[in-house]
Amino acid sequence: MAHPHERRSGGGLDRREFLLRSLGAAVALPSASAILAACAKPGEGGTGSAGAVGTGGVDLGGPYPIPTADSPVTWTIYDDVPPIADGLKVEEGATLQIYNWDQYIWKKQVEKFCEKHGADYKITTFQNMDEALTKIRTGELKFDIFFPTSDTFGKLISSKLLQPLNHSYIPHLEENVWPQLVNPYYDQGSLYSVPYAVYTTGIAYRRNVISDEQIYGMSNPYDILWDPAHKGRSGVYDSYRDTMSMSLLHLGNENVNTDKQEDIDAVEADLLDLIDKVDVRYSINGAYKLLPENQYDVHLSWSGDIAAGWFYVSKDTAYEDLGYWFPEDRRGMIGNDTMAIPTNAEHPVLAHEFLNFMLSFPAAMDNFAWVGYQPPQNEAQPSTLTTTESVWGEPYIWPWMEAAVVRKEDFERGLPQWELTPDVDDMWHDAWQNFRAGAK
Amino acid sequence: MRSSDALEPTKSERRRAEREAANETGVWYPKGYWKRFATPGTLWMVLFFVVPFYVIVSVAFGTVDPVFRSPLPVYQPWWWSFDAAAEAVGKIFGPFRQSYIRTFVFVVLASSMCLVLGYAVAYYVSRFGGRRRTLFLVLLISPFWISYLMRMLAWRSLLTNDGYVNDFLSFMHLPAVGWLEGEPVTVVLGLVYGYIPYMILPLYGFLDRIDSALLEAGRDLGASPSQTFWKVTLPLSKPAIAAALVIVSLPMFGDYYTNNMLSNSPRTVMIGNILDDAVNTSGQGPEAAVFTLVLMTMLLIPMLYYLRSTARELARR
Numbered sequence: 199m200a201h202p203h204e205r206r207s208g209g210g211l212d213r214r215e216f217l218l219r220s221l222g223a224a225v226a227l228p229s230a231s232a233i234l235a236a237c238a239k240p241g242e243g244g245t246g247s248a249g250a251v252g253t254g255g256v257d258l259g260g261p262y263p264i265p266t267a268d269s270p271v272t273w274t275i276y277d278d279v280p281p282i283a284d285g286l287k288v289e290e291g292a293t294l295q296i297y298n299w300d301q302y303i304w305k306k307q308v309e310k311f312c313e314k315h316g317a318d319y320k321i322t323t324f325q326n327m328d329e330a331l332t333k334i335r336t337g338e339l340k341f342d343i344f345f346p347t348s349d350t351f352g353k354l355i356s357s358k359l360l361q362p363l364n365h366s367y368i369p370h371l372e373e374n375v376w377p378q379l380v381n382p383y384y385d386q387g388s389l390y391s392v393p394y395a396v397y398t399t400g401i402a403y404r405r406n407v408i409s410d411e412q413i414y415g416m417s418n419p420y421d422i423l424w425d426p427a428h429k430g431r432s433g434v435y436d437s438y439r440d441t442m443s444m445s446l447l448h449l450g451n452e453n454v455n456t457d458k459q460e461d462i463d464a465v466e467a468d469l470l471d472l473i474d475k476v477d478v479r480y481s482i483n484g485a486y487k488l489l490p491e492n493q494y495d496v497h498l499s500w501s502g503d504i505a506a507g508w509f510y511v512s513k514d515t516a517y518e519d520l521g522y523w524f525p526e527d528r529r530g531m532i533g534n535d536t537m538a539i540p541t542n543a544e545h546p547v548l549a550h551e552f553l554n555f556m557l558s559f560p561a562a563m564d565n566f567a568w569v570g571y572q573p574p575q576n577e578a579q580p581s582t583l584t585t586t587e588s589v590w591g592e593p594y595i596w597p598w599m600e601a602a603v604v605r606k607e608d609f610e611r612g613l614p615q616w617e618l619t620p621d622v623d624d625m626w627h628d629a630w631q632n633f634r635a636g637a638k
Numbered sequence: 639m640r641s642s643d644a645l646e647p648t649k650s651e652r653r654r655a656e657r658e659a660a661n662e663t664g665v666w667y668p669k670g671y672w673k674r675f676a677t678p679g680t681l682w683m684v685l686f687f688v689v690p691f692y693v694i695v696s697v698a699f700g701t702v703d704p705v706f707r708s709p710l711p712v713y714q715p716w717w718w719s720f721d722a723a724a725e726a727v728g729k730i731f732g733p734f735r736q737s738y739i740r741t742f743v744f745v746v747l748a749s750s751m752c753l754v755l756g757y758a759v760a761y762y763v764s765r766f767g768g769r770r771r772t773l774f775l776v777l778l779i780s781p782f783w784i785s786y787l788m789r790m791l792a793w794r795s796l797l798t799n800d801g802y803v804n805d806f807l808s809f810m811h812l813p814a815v816g817w818l819e820g821e822p823v824t825v826v827l828g829l830v831y832g833y834i835p836y837m838i839l840p841l842y843g844f845l846d847r848i849d850s851a852l853l854e855a856g857r858d859l860g861a862s863p864s865q866t867f868w869k870v871t872l873p874l875s876k877p878a879i880a881a882a883l884v885i886v887s888l889p890m891f892g893d894y895y896t897n898n899m900l901s902n903s904p905r906t907v908m909i910g911n912i913l914d915d916a917v918n919t920s921g922q923g924p925e926a927a928v929f930t931l932v933l934m935t936m937l938l939i940p941m942l943y944y945l946r947s948t949a950r951e952l953a954r955r
Contacts, residue, residue, distance in 0.1 A: 331706055332706070353705050356705060436902070480902055480903075492800060623920075627922065631912070631915060632733040633904060635907045636736065637735075
């Protein structure tokens with residue numbers, strides 16, 4: 199699944215984006231060991247039953263159950279991958295290996311943590327989840343901390359790539375984190391992960407072109423992306439799940455994880471209409487960078503993107519020009535990221551301490567100020583985020599885009615996107631690629 | 639006593655013949671001497687073309703990992719599956735047809751513009767460059783000092799709505815243009831800009847070698863300057879034009895970053911973008927490999943045409 203942080207490439211780094219995307223092709227090529235292992239026909243042989251990997255969830259005949267909001271999953275703890283014992287000492291002279299989205303953690307926080315434990319650190323980055331999973335799976339690199347999306351746990355746990363967490367090292371989870379995310383649907387009991395950042399998916403707009411009253415007054419504000427008044431200046435994410443789910447909501451369909459062909463056909467037609475009406479363009483940096491740079495009037499946007507948009511404004515754009523719309527009844531797309539510890543981590547105790555550190559209020563909030571994505575902290579009252587000053591001496595979220603503040607109740611009302619089965623995923627991709635190619 | 643004496647030379651006779659031949663040319667080469675020069679090139683081709691090509695074929699007719707959906711190449715042809723290939727080809731003739739046609743149009747337009755502009759420049763430098771010829775050449779090559787991506791990024795900031803290009807247009811009282819708002823013309827011009835040096839350099843190399851005596855002969859026989867150009871220079875430079883066209887158009891067919899950088903609109907999607915998208919979509923590795931094979935096959939056509947026409951040209955001389 200494409201994801202908010204595919205865009206976290208920083209200012210003007212489309213070049214790096216490009217290079218890394220090209221590398222994707224290289225990654226797809228097999229390693230030498232894969233060639234040697236090609237004695238048997240690949241892709242065959244069972245991976246066990248879904249029930250052995252986790253209980254609950256939706257069993258669609260795949261190798262693991264799929265967690266949904268209504269059918270949460272408790273993942274199995276395997277005998278051969280136990281959590282670490284209580285009360286162990288932190289490894290000495292360690293180098294904490296972090297595997298994360300590009301620009302998705304403030305190094306200063308990592309430095310602070312490492313100073314405390316006399317450790318060193320190394321951050322390795324990835325551009326999309328497929329790339330990350332491919333690398334994690336080779337096991338050649340031993341990471342202590344990994345940032346998986348919430349829809350990858352089936353894959354990771356059925357392949358025994360994550361180790362269960364020992365909560366005695368992570369008291370901040372229960373103390374500080376929103377209760378909705380201490381026991382999330384994708385990992386009941388937080389056996390394998392802790393939440394990192396939360397976000398909603400709404401619409402970013404330039405307030406000097408579109409007024410708050412205009413967009414909030416519309417009967418279907420998603421229509422604004424289809425408004426010919428913004429021809430050539432309207433954008434969607436180059437991320438099939440988010441853009442297609444937005445189109446489902448635009449069509450009044452709240453099933454953002456639909457497996458029905460007719461829904462997907464309707465979405466395809468709806469998106470093609472977007473080409474006809476507004477010459478839509480897709481991008482991954484449109485919301486946080488190109489809209490503040492005055493290249494778009496309106497763009498599909500993750501809340502964290504537009505919250506960080508003020509770092510990128512062009513000379514004739516005021517911070518006040520950036521706005522964010524999310525359904526007032528909060529029935530829109532919602533999501534969160536997680537932190538986890540791979541099975542082959544060399545410093546599991548240090549890694550547990552790190553999770554606990556990142557869930558502490560000061561570290562989480564300073565990291566928020568830099569990254570733009572909000573941590574699900576109890577103490578960070580939504581009402582105060584638009585008034586409290588961050589390390590930059592500005593509010594965490596500008597008061598005029600208060601809709602970008604994520605509230606804990608959103609995780610009861612909002613619409614999460616969960617993993618699609620391969621067949622359904624292919625169906626989504628086909629429609630998406632037809633849209634991308636402007637096919638009629 | 640050997641019966642075949644008359645027909646087959648003995649070893650010593652053969653050596654003598656070789657030595658005599660060596661005396662004639664003044665140098666004696668051991669057997670297979672020249673062929674050995676092909677070794678590095680052959681090794682290179684096998685390692686970096688034949689093997690990767692076979693991997694692509696194995697991915698195209700292979701399968702995907704059931705859990706991670708990453709491509710799993712199948713190296714044994716008896717296990718190949720052609721499902722992905724059928725699906726991909728169906729898409730090329732179905733929803734992606736327009737993009738394929740568009741790519742052809744873009745490439746033909748951009749290569750023609752490259753040819754017209756590039757020929758004029760190469761002609762000027764080779765015939766009228768005079769003492770400043772080296773300077774001109776350095777200037778022509780200088781864009782290569784900067785990465786293609788950096789140059790495209792520079793264009794992006796020039797072409798934005800409040801960029802210098804639109805500033806200039808409004809200064810001239812012309813309407814501003816949304817260059818980056820998915821305009822096909824921007825993508826075609828981007829291709830021209832990106833690839834034109836590859837057009838100029840081979841053309842220059844060839845035009846520079848045209849014997850001026852031929853041109854003088856044309857003038858002496860009463861042709862006007864333009865007649866000399868059309869009847870002598872242009873026909874002579876045909877092979878160079880063909881070579882330069884092949885050099886610029888082949889990479890254009892697979893180009894995806896020009897569109898990514900300058901447009902990102904479904905209206906300007908090219909073959910390269912479709913391929914790039916498939917490569918980055920989990921579960922579509924085999925399809926991406928099929929798209930690659932189809933593109934390679936398509937590119938063989940101009941390549942073969944070029945080889946045939948140059949061979950004919952050589953035979954004629």
